[in-house]
Amino acid sequence: MLKEEIGDRASEIIWRGRQWIVTNFGLETLGDPFPYEVAATRLTEGWQGADESLLAWPMELAGKTWVDYRDFVTAYLVALGVHQEAYSPVDVATIKASLNEGRAMWEATKAEMLGDMDDD
Known part of the structure; x- marks a missing residue:
């Protein structure tokens, strides 16, 4: 495993994507364009x-224009697998529903951004 300085601490990188990494801390961006981290206990x-039956992070990050959502989804699933002991249990149906709803929100956000560019 790689160790990398992330913020004020060194984290062991367990999985690395284009924008997101899974570390011993939880889930984090590589820093660009914004540093963002989610502790394993909060996944x-x-x-x-x-819809409060959905999970926070797939929904929260779907609305952020800087997020590579496909990379986030992969990292999120890896983090759920790696950090099973750290977070409150959740059923697979809730994970699927949250990711599906998040993807729809992300696609709508992208379409809105592209529409705004066409208006220029």
């Missing part, structure tokens, strides 16, 4: 949005 927190 299955509920979303405080319209």
Whole structure:
């Protein structure tokens, strides 16, 4: 495993994607364009949005224009597998529903951005 300085601490990198990494801490961006981290203990927190049966992180990050959502989904699933002992249990149906809803939100966000560019 690689060790890398991330923020104020050194993290062991367990999996590395284009934008996201899974570390011994949890789930983190590589730093660009924004540093972002989710502790392993928080991976299955509920979303405080319209549908509270969904998981927070797939929904929260789907609406951020800088997120490589496909890379996030892969990293999120790896993090769930690696850190099973750290977070509150959640059923597979909830994970699937959250990722599907998040993907739809991400695609709508991308389409809106592209539409805004066409208006220029």
